[in-house]
Amino acid sequence: MTTQLSTVQTIDEAGVVGLFVRPSSGGPHPGVIAFGGSGGGLGPAAAWAPALAEHGYAVLALAYFGMPGLPNELRNIDVEVVARAARWLDDQPRIAPTPFAVMGVSRGSELAFLAGIHVERIGPVIALAPSGVGWFALGVDGPVDAPSWILDGAPVPYPWPSGGVTTPSSEGPVALRPFFEHLLLDRAGIGRAEIAIEQCRGPLLLVSGDDDLMWPSTTFAELITERLRRTDATVKCTHLRYPGAGHAFVGPTGMPVPLEVPAHPLTGASYAFGGSDVGNAAAQADSWPRIVDFLDSATSPVARAATS
Numbered sequence: 001m002t003t004q005l006s007t008v009q010t011i012d013e014a015g016v017v018g019l020f021v022r023p024s025s026g027g028p029h030p031g032v033i034a035f036g037g038s039g040g041g042l043g044p045a046a047a048w049a050p051a052l053a054e055h056g057y058a059v060l061a062l063a064y065f066g067m068p069g070l071p072n073e074l075r076n077i078d079v080e081v082v083a084r085a086a087r088w089l090d091d092q093p094r095i096a097p098t099p100f101a102v103m104g105v106s107r108g109s110e111l112a113f114l115a116g117i118h119v120e121r122i123g124p125v126i127a128l129a130p131s132g133v134g135w136f137a138l139g140v141d142g143p144v145d146a147p148s149w150i151l152d153g154a155p156v157p158y159p160w161p162s163g164g165v166t167t168p169s170s171e172g173p174v175a176l177r178p179f180f181e182h183l184l185l186d187r188a189g190i191g192r193a194e195i196a197i198e199q200c201r202g203p204l205l206l207v208s209g210d211d212d213l214m215w216p217s218t219t220f221a222e223l224i225t226e227r228l229r230r231t232d233a234t235v236k237c238t239h240l241r242y243p244g245a246g247h248a249f250v251g252p253t254g255m256p257v258p259l260e261v262p263a264h265p266l267t268g269a270s271y272a273f274g275g276s277d278v279g280n281a282a283a284q285a286d287s288w289p290r291i292v293d294f295l296d297s298a299t300s301p302v303a304r305a306a307t308s
Contacts, residue, residue, distance in 0.1 A: 006053040011060070015084045017067050018042065020092070021049040022058035027094030029058040030101070030299040033085050033115075033122075037106030037129075038074055038138050039265040040066020044105060044251055051252035055292050060089050064111065066265065073266065074107060075137035078150045082115035086122065098299050099123025099202055103291075105250065106214065107148070110134050114149060114156065116200040123202030124298035126291060128250045129217040130206050132224040133193045134158050142167050142267055159189035173260040173272040175213040184219070197224050198233035205238050205294045207287050209245030213274030217247065238294070240287055244279025253285050 004023040011018045019042055022029055032052055036043020045061035052059045064081045065071040086100055101124040104112030109127035114134070116125040134156045137144040143165040147155030161183070168174055184190060197204070206224060208217040221239050228237055242249070249257045257280040260272045275283070 006050055016088045017063045017070055019046055019061040021053040023053055023056055028096040029094055030096045030098055031089045032057050032059045032101045033062055034103040035062045035108045037108040047251050047255055058095055060085055073139045074148055075146050076150050079114045079118055083119045101295055105129055113195045113197055125200055126205045128207045129247050131220045132195050132197050133190055134195055136160055157193045159193045173270045175272040177213050177216050180215040198228055198231040200235050203236040203298050207240045207250055209275055210243045211274045212247045213272040214247035242283035244276055245283035246275025247273040249280040249284045250287055253288050
């Protein structure tokens with residue numbers, strides 16, 4: 001695809017809050033719904049949207065909490081938020097009728113997988129620093145014994161140890177990875193909270209960094225591919241695994257990659273993302289073109305030809 005000029009529109013209507021970016025002309029354009037993680041708001045999706053629009057995609061960077069009119073915490077978020085976004089996107093001119101892709105990072109990857117299963121309009125799923133487990137809610141004071149996600153009015157299962165959950169604290173940025181690795185030892189609890197990835201309608205792209213200190217995203221990705229093998233799934237899944245990369249490296253080449261978050265937008269705590277400057281930069285430079293290639297191959301030849 002050739003680079004295209006784009007138009008940008010702020011959206012706050014019909015239960016959809018976000019940023020819509022699409023090529024200024026041509027079409028019909030394949031649709032992508034992108035969203036961030038536990039920080040709320042638009043997060044990194046605000047940077048992904050214009051970069052993908054340059055390649056011919058109509059991208060809705062979607063907020064599902066942490067903005068006016070939305071929940072304040074990552075708690076009881078209705079998966080229907082993605083269905084509303086898909087309906088809104090379908091109502092826009094010059095949108096291809098092919099299945100929409102979803103793209104989520106970290107906690108947003110859980111929503112991406114759930115949408116890939118339960119939202120009929122969704123096909124390809126891009127999961128960055130992914131988890132195939134539906135984790136507990138997150139509030140201003142940390143983990144909460146409540147569901148993060150609601151599906152058809154019912155809570156999506158999540159693991160919660162009988163002794164409760166206490167996240168580590170320290171003077172500097174906290175590495176949460178050991179905390180999640182400990183939770184993985186509860187195999188029964190994790191098994192009950194695994195998302196049925198094998199039911200996704202479209203192909204999957206998983207992207208992880210081996211040095212992710214926020215959580216063990218490479219291990220999580222391997223659990224996903226293991227589940228697909230175990231269930232004899234026919235869904236196609238590709239896992240891009242990067243040594244020396246952390247939690248937050250994915251984005252258009254040259255986008256700054258933080259090694260830590262000094263004050264998390266929801267909890268206010270300082271967390272370590274991991275990776276090195278060199279490792280993150282190399283992973284970013286390799287992964288972003290491959291994400292675009294994945295989208296190109298996962299949309300129909302007719303839609304790709306129309307956007308060239």
